[in-house]
Amino acid sequence: MLGNVNSKNTLLETILTLNNLTKHYGKVKAVNDLSFTIEKGNVYGILGPNGSGKSTTLGMVLNVVNATSGNFKWFDGTDTTHNALKKVGAIIERPNFYPYMTAAQNLELVCTIKDVDPSKIEEKLEIVHLLDRKDSKFSTFSLGMKQRLAIASALLNDPEILILDEPTNGLDPQGIHQIREIIKNIASGGTTILLASHLLDEVEKVCSHVVIIRKGVKLYAGPVDELNASHGFFELRCERQTELIQVLERHQDFASVKEENGLVTAFLKNPLTAEELNTLLFTQGIVLSHLVKRKESLEEQFLQLTANLN
Amino acid sequence: MLRLLTIEFYKLKHSRSSKVLSIAYFVILSFIALIASIEFNLGDFQIRIADQGIFNFPFIWHFNTWVAATLKFFLAIVIVSMISNEYSNRTLKQNLIDGLSKKEFMLSKFYTVIAFAALSTLFIFVMTLILGYSFSDYTEFSIVTREMEFLLAYFFKLVGFFSFCLFLGVLVKRSAFALGFLFVWWIFENISYGILRWQINAETADAIVQFFPLEAMKNLINLPFQRLNFIETAANQLQADIQIDYAVHWYEVGIVSVWIFLFIYGAYRLLMKRDL
Incomplete structure (x- = not known):
């Protein structure tokens, strides 16, 4: 980008x-x-x-x-x-x-x-x-x-x-x-x-x-x-979804976690790399089938920014 | 200055309509020479125009510049469209973005007006010399060079008229409307004169109207025909009084110069004030 x-x-x-x-x-x-x-x-x-x-x-x-x-x-x-x-x-x-x-x-x-x-x-x-x-x-x-x-x-x-x-x-x-x-x-x-x-x-x-x-x-x-102070978000998928959500919600680096169509989206409030997260989850016995770290697109950021003023 | 002239001539050179009109203008100018060949029979008399004294020095300066000045409308169309095209193609905006200042833009147009007027004046000068030396009864140097101030008047008349066109082009941005406006203005001047003459008197009307732009340009070179021998003779026989002051006066040049300044400066101010 x-x-x-x-x-x-x-x-x-x-x-x-x-x-x-x-x-x-x-x-x-x-x-x-x-x-x-x-x-x-x-x-x-x-x-x-x-x-x-x-x-x-x-x-x-x-x-x-x-x-x-x-x-x-x-x-x-x-x-x-x-x-x-x-x-x-x-x-x-x-x-x-x-x-x-x-x-x-x-x-x-x-x-x-x-x-x-x-x-x-x-x-x-x-x-x-x-x-x-x-x-x-x-x-x-x-x-x-x-x-x-x-x-x-x-x-x-x-x-x-x-x-x-x-x-x-x-x-x-x-x-x-x-x-x-x-x-x-x-x-x-x-x-x-x-x-x-x-x-x-x-x-x-x-x-x-x-x-x-x-x-x-x-x-x-x-x-x-x-543009946006956020550190991006993870998109995750695994077999043991409820446990995953619990782990993420307890973690201090995440601001919020939501689940949609079997895809867990976790928003970061502190920097965290995909490797660190993967290692952490693996040690807790959670094996991921899908792991993507993304930044908000400019469109999402733009809409957030302009929406704040309305 | 040369750069600005180059820019403007480059634009004109590639525009077919401008080129055709400019060439047509100079070709028609040279047709003045054809007046020499006009002959007609009046009863038993065969009258040849060239023999009636119109090509005599110094009168020929007056006659030729007056006839040539009536053809200025050809170039007026070129001048008006050279402004309005910049608006309709939005190239004025592009020119400014490319690094031409508004002042330079205006100057490039004004220099072109001067160049056209100068070229036309030179053309008339050469043609008059040729016609004069071919047909004039007097070719002594002192007579030839008399009344050459008509050339200066001609130059000012053209620059004044073209400056007016330039101003109107900037003001209304469309060539047809600008030329229409010019026509309306001409009617306005004539009606004003009529009203003044009717309400006050002819002298006051003349005194006021001479400051109007078109009238001021007209006064630079008055109608030359009353000066012709045969008309003077005829008038004397009819005991008609046609005492007309046909000379070029400094104040006439002065009034037109003021208008030239006002038109060009006015067009410049308009351009500065406008957002494109």
Whole structure:
């Protein structure tokens, strides 16, 4: 689940800092007092239900939405936002290109805007498997191809950070799979990624850190595995079930035990490895036929976190 | 500045409709030369337009710039659509995300307006010289260079008009509506003039209306036909008084310059204020 944590960068380098960023649309508080930091080398997910302020937040740091109050700074804050954005690659909501230009022509324009050499165009088109369509007009592309072209465009400047806002929205399963593979490859190369999504498994599959927002308010920001203080749970099955439950309930490391369809689920309150538990039970004469240690999925954690506020 | 111009021209270069319209504009501009070949018979007289003095220096500067200015609508469509397309394709948003600032975006459009106006002015300059030297009765250098301020007026007139289009494009975001708005505004100016003239008097109406953007641009180059010899003669015979001040005045250029500033700055402020 955390296969893409990048530990190459021991030195913490801040890429983006948000300080009490707030956006009101009339009475609606789209984003409220949001603060968090993005550090180099991590893969971040911004999680939140639809309309929770993800895109507005990204819009503000990307210079297209004016903040009501608060501020943000890119890198060390010495450069203007639009210059900093030349070191950023971003795609938002849906791909926006000139429909009458070909893929390569569109990318060339982006190169001129970003002040980078156009020699990388073919290389980036190759990454997103669009090289054979480089001379086709953008208007002839399918949504999946448009989205991939947007990723190629965002990569042109070899960005310090890649921002993706709902990159798989509206795609078919094949398209979703392609995009995720591309993102994973980019992440494994050490590029910092900020991925906004309402799809939890998407974030779970690629992110090491999450920022969870709901109705414009930050609920959590930090590593995915510290999201919930719990130490996970065991799923157990054996012949002598009643004895097993008794043993577990007496053990100081377990918070609760429940049984469902012959499967015993025991929630930990202190760390305990599967080996330790197995040894312990074996010495007590309980032989397990099924032993799995699991962590709550991000979805379960997310639902717990958002439910707490209701 | 060159980078911004390159960006904008790259966008225009690949847009077929912009390209067709721009080329059509310059082709039609060159058709002014065809006026030279117009001949018609009036009873026993054969009248050749070119011989009526319209191609005489220095009058030709006035005549050509006035005729050419009426064709500015072709480029106006290009200018308006070059803004509204950025909105409808949502590429404005993408441009900003890619690292163009809103100021740079506005400047790239304004530089393009200036480039179009300058190109058109240069085109008219060259064409006028060619036509003039072919048909003018006087080709002394001192006469040729007289009244060349009409070229300057022409340039300002174009920049002013295109800036207005640019502003409307940013304001309403859709080309058809922007051009419609332009037409409505033109009607508004005329109605205002009518009301002022009817309620107060012609002098006051003229004095007020000259500050309106379209009227100010119109005043830069007045209708040239009253200056033609045969019309003057005819008017004298009819004892009609057509004393018209056709010269280019500094304050006319001044009023248009203020409008150019207001339009471009206004468009910039609108862009800054808006969330995309």
